[in-house]
Amino acid sequence: AEVEETLKRIQSHKGVIATMVINAEGIPVRTTLDNSTTVQYAGLLHQLTTKARSAVRDLDPQNDLTFLRIRSKKHEIMVAPDKEYLLIVVQNPCE
Amino acid sequence: GHPEIFPLVFTTKTQEIFNCRADEDVTEENCFKLIKKEDIIQDMKTRATVSDFHPVKKIILEYPGEELLVVFDAKFQYGQNFYLVASEEAKEDLLKPPETVEEKKDDDEKEEESEEETLEVQPYKPPVHKPWVSLGSEKEVEEESVKETITKIKYRISRVRRKFGAPITFTDKNASHVKDSYLECTSYQDKSFSIKMLEKDVGIQMVPKLREAITQTTWTYPRNAATQYFPIELSNEEKEESLSSGKLKEFLTSVHLRMEIALQQNEIMNAFFDDWKALTEEESSSGGKPHVYLKAYQSFTDLHYFKDRTISCVCWHPTISGIIAVSTRGQLSYEERVNLSDKSLLQQPVILFWCSFDPTHPQLVLECPEDICCFQFSPSDPSIIAGGCINGQVVLWDISQHEEKLQNVKPVADGTEITAVNMVNVSILNKLQCIYMSVGKNGTEPPLVRCCAVSSIQDSHEKPVTDIHWLPDYSEDNQMDATSENRAETSVQLVTCSPDCSILFWDNPAMKPSSEKLKEEDVFGMPIDVPDTSKHLDLCWKPLVQINLCENDTNAEYSPVRISFRELHCQYKTSDVPAKQSLYRERSTSSKNVKVLESISTDLLVGTEDGDIVYSDWKVEIDSDSEKQVSQKHTQKYTIHTETINTLQRSPFFKDIILSIGGQTFAIWKEGVTNGPILHSSCSAGRYTAGKWSLTRPGVFFIGRDDGNIDIWDLLKKTYEPSQFQNISESMITFISPWITSPNQHFLAVSDDLGILHVLEICQTLSQPSENE
Numbered sequence: 001a002e003v004e005e006t007l008k009r010i011q012s013h014k015g016v017i018a019t020m021v022i023n024a025e026g027i028p029v030r031t032t033l034d035n036s037t038t039v040q041y042a043g044l045l046h047q048l049t050t051k052a053r054s055a056v057r058d059l060d061p062q063n064d065l066t067f068l069r070i071r072s073k074k075h076e077i078m079v080a081p082d083k084e085y086l087l088i089v090v091q092n093p094c095e
Numbered sequence: 096g097h098p099e100i101f102p103l104v105f106t107t108k109t110q111e112i113f114n115c116r117a118d119e120d121v122t123e124e125n126c127f128k129l130i131k132k133e134d135i136i137q138d139m140k141t142r143a144t145v146s147d148f149h150p151v152k153k154i155i156l157e158y159p160g161e162e163l164l165v166v167f168d169a170k171f172q173y174g175q176n177f178y179l180v181a182s183e184e185a186k187e188d189l190l191k192p193p194e195t196v197e198e199k200k201d202d203d204e205k206e207e208e209s210e211e212e213t214l215e216v217q218p219y220k221p222p223v224h225k226p227w228v229s230l231g232s233e234k235e236v237e238e239e240s241v242k243e244t245i246t247k248i249k250y251r252i253s254r255v256r257r258k259f260g261a262p263i264t265f266t267d268k269n270a271s272h273v274k275d276s277y278l279e280c281t282s283y284q285d286k287s288f289s290i291k292m293l294e295k296d297v298g299i300q301m302v303p304k305l306r307e308a309i310t311q312t313t314w315t316y317p318r319n320a321a322t323q324y325f326p327i328e329l330s331n332e333e334k335e336e337s338l339s340s341g342k343l344k345e346f347l348t349s350v351h352l353r354m355e356i357a358l359q360q361n362e363i364m365n366a367f368f369d370d371w372k373a374l375t376e377e378e379s380s381s382g383g384k385p386h387v388y389l390k391a392y393q394s395f396t397d398l399h400y401f402k403d404r405t406i407s408c409v410c411w412h413p414t415i416s417g418i419i420a421v422s423t424r425g426q427l428s429y430e431e432r433v434n435l436s437d438k439s440l441l442q443q444p445v446i447l448f449w450c451s452f453d454p455t456h457p458q459l460v461l462e463c464p465e466d467i468c469c470f471q472f473s474p475s476d477p478s479i480i481a482g483g484c485i486n487g488q489v490v491l492w493d494i495s496q497h498e499e500k501l502q503n504v505k506p507v508a509d510g511t512e513i514t515a516v517n518m519v520n521v522s523i524l525n526k527l528q529c530i531y532m533s534v535g536k537n538g539t540e541p542p543l544v545r546c547c548a549v550s551s552i553q554d555s556h557e558k559p560v561t562d563i564h565w566l567p568d569y570s571e572d573n574q575m576d577a578t579s580e581n582r583a584e585t586s587v588q589l590v591t592c593s594p595d596c597s598i599l600f601w602d603n604p605a606m607k608p609s610s611e612k613l614k615e616e617d618v619f620g621m622p623i624d625v626p627d628t629s630k631h632l633d634l635c636w637k638p639l640v641q642i643n644l645c646e647n648d649t650n651a652e653y654s655p656v657r658i659s660f661r662e663l664h665c666q667y668k669t670s671d672v673p674a675k676q677s678l679y680r681e682r683s684t685s686s687k688n689v690k691v692l693e694s695i696s697t698d699l700l701v702g703t704e705d706g707d708i709v710y711s712d713w714k715v716e717i718d719s720d721s722e723k724q725v726s727q728k729h730t731q732k733y734t735i736h737t738e739t740i741n742t743l744q745r746s747p748f749f750k751d752i753i754l755s756i757g758g759q760t761f762a763i764w765k766e767g768v769t770n771g772p773i774l775h776s777s778c779s780a781g782r783y784t785a786g787k788w789s790l791t792r793p794g795v796f797f798i799g800r801d802d803g804n805i806d807i808w809d810l811l812k813k814t815y816e817p818s819q820f821q822n823i824s825e826s827m828i829t830f831i832s833p834w835i836t837s838p839n840q841h842f843l844a845v846s847d848d849l850g851i852l853h854v855l856e857i858c859q860t861l862s863q864p865s866e867n868e
Contacts, residue, residue: 001338001339002344002347002348003338003339003343003344003347006347006348006351007347009351009355010351010354010355010358013355013358013359013362014362015358015361015362016358021343021347023329023337025327027326027327027328027329028328028329029329029334029337029338029343030334030338035328039326039328042326043326066353067353067357069357071367076361078354078357078358080350080351080353080354082346082349082350083346084342084346085342085343085346085350087346087347087350087351087354089354089357089358091358091361093361093362093365
């Protein structure tokens with residue numbers, strides 16, 4: 001389906017380590033990693049996204065969180081939030 | 096009991112005969128009946144076995160007296176209703192005392208008396224004083240008793256009488272005046288006699304080792320509650336449902352654009368790249384370390400095997416770290432060798448295995464039929480070693496039995512200990528062989544391994560084999576000279592070249608581990624320490640393919656000294672740098688295992704004896720004109736070096752960069768650049784004799800010279816002269832081999848003409864590549 005295709009396309013980008021789709025409760029719906037790691041990512045990032053969103057909205061109620069990028073030494077975690085779901089992609093940006 | 100009492104059963108008949116009828120003639124009170132002996136005997140004779148006296152017949156016959164006492168045993172004290180008293184004394188005792196008792200006692204006590212009578216069988220005898228019989232106990236008593244051995248010293252002390260009772264005056268003394276505030280009589284060791292304690296009674300008790308220890312974990316958060324949880328997960332059906340829901344689709348469509356932008360941004364450039372930081376690293380590496388050099392780590396030599404011999408080839412063991420193998424060769428030239436008819440003067444050529452822990456004793460000795468010019472470990476099975484001999488033969492060894500021993504070599508000074516330890520480690524199957532081998536040798540002798548396959552002399556090269564390589568997997572030649580794919584993961588083929596203008600491809604006979612095939616009959620048939628893996632191939636091993644290198648126009652032949660295969664994706668090629676190559680393969684069609692691969696490029700680079708580098712193709716084609724198999728055309732020929740090429744090696748980092756060393760120059764070539772080398776050094780003072788690329792830094796290579804120096808060339812620093820040179824030994828360097836044992840330890844094995852193997856440690860700057868090198 002389209003869903004598959006989109007996810008596949010994202011996954012095939014250069015340097016992408018993992019892709020995950022989390023629902024509004026923080027439960028992973030679709031993932032390319034193993035279960036335990038996914039669950040860990042989901043729990044932590046879900047909370048962080050909620051916190052970030054509330055921070056943005058607190059500062060300006062008209063605003064909303066569109067994208068969250070966490071850059072670490074080893075790779076970059078990108079979170080795209082939405083009303084019901086969360087798309088998490090982990091990429092290794094080094095060439 | 097009473098030995099004189101014999102219980103008897105009296106039948107009524109007997110009782111009538113003897114007038115001792117129960118309760119009539121004899122009663123409880125009057126229980127004694129004297130019966131004449133003769134009557135009894137008479138009765139016994141008449142009634143024989145029926146007689147009640149029969150059981151005690153013997154006693155009656157022996158009875159000394161005239162009358163026997165029979166006592167009525169109303170209470171069945173002895174088991175029967177009568178008993179016979181068998182001795183006179185007892186009779187008297189029984190008769191007399193009861194009578195006396197009866198006389199003395201009253202009638203009231205008659206019952207008691209009767210009881211006493213019945214109870215008392217033995218008359219009371221007061222103890223008779225017997226003389227004391229010594230049983231030996233007085234000796235013990237004497238031993239244990241304490242007697243005074245020395246006479247007591249008597250002292251007599253006397254004093255003048257007037258001193259008794261005299262008035263005494265007391266004085267005060269200040270304690271602090273006295274030294275140490277106290278007086279004492281110090282003890283001192285009396286030298287006049289000292290008792291030497293020869294024996295000491297000590298009590299020893301085994302106590303179990305017990306130790307009590309108490310620990311306490313740190314209780315960082317003093318809370319007495321803990322939660323254990325597991326995450327909520329969706330079941331598979333729920334996942335499927337949500338995947339197909341429309342909401343997810345919407346979400347993804349709205350989100351994926353953002354995500355892709357972000358991903359692409361990362362791909363384009365690394366926004367967080369710290370340029371300053373990268374600069375500092377380069378600085379530190381080139382920041383003038385004057386002591387960039389090779390540290391001497393160890394040097395191996397063996398006086399026994401290496402006398403007057405030079406080392407021809409050095410190879411590190413691919414899997415076992417710290418093991419290095421060295422092959423030796425005589426230094427005599429050909430004519431001298433021919434003239435030397437007495438072969439016994441020539442030493443047995445060997446390959447020695449050294450371990451870095453034990454520099455004086457070789458770990459393993461491989462016997463060679465002839466001097467070995469070059470050898471290689473098989474990349475897939477490091478226990479198989481192929482070597483090329485000076486007479487053109489190719490030899491195989493199998494050291495799988497000794498793998499364990501080599502792995503288990505520990506840095507122990509004592510050589511015997513090593514063998515002892517390894518004896519335990521050897522499996523049962525190999526035990527027979529190893530025990531046999533080490534019997535008769537002291538522990539310091541390394542085990543000797545004979546070659547297990549030797550090629551046939553006629554089919555081998557005619558001149559010394561100068562280069563030998565294993566072809567890695569994925570390729571196999573068959574007799575039809577079509578390369579086909581080999582699905583097995585093992586290296587099965589060898590390529591050798593020799594100055595007799597030919598390159599031979601050898602098929603590795605199927606090697607099975609020797610431990611499986613150890614049969615009884617084979618063990619006895621041949622020397623024990625040779626694995627019976629390819630015995631049948633001894634001296635009849637033939638090469639598969641032979642390629643003669645001919646020059647294009649003049650039909651003269653080349654004499655290759657070194658060869659180097661190439662390897663590229665999508666085509667079959669091999670490289671002569673051991674390890675770390677992966678093959679990419681495109682298969683044209685695939686239906687069976689053995690396929691003829693059309694898209695094979697079979698280029699090869701040959702360095703010849705005359706200093707030519709020939710770039711040619713070894714695929715054999717049928718020459719349509721003469722209808723015989725002619726090896727194809729070669730494409731290029733370069734004559735740059737003036738002398739024999741002694742090194743031809745591909746860079747481990749770039750597949751198409753080749754280093755060639757010969758004579759007084761070296762050159763770096765790039766495949767595809769056909770008009771010459773991309774770098775050609777100027778003539779140096781001495782001759783270059785050996786060279787190798789560094790394994791870790793792409794721009795560094797090592798060259799050995801004939802004066803014992805090693806030149807380290809760092810192409811990033813200077814391209815016109817060596818960045819460093821260092822003297823290693825006095826004689827010519829014959830072979831260089833770099834190796835990495837651990838991420839911090841990089842070694843360079845350098846062998847020289849005197850037969851000494853130096854292992855040098857490459858310092859950090861030479862081994863760590865800088866950024867983007």
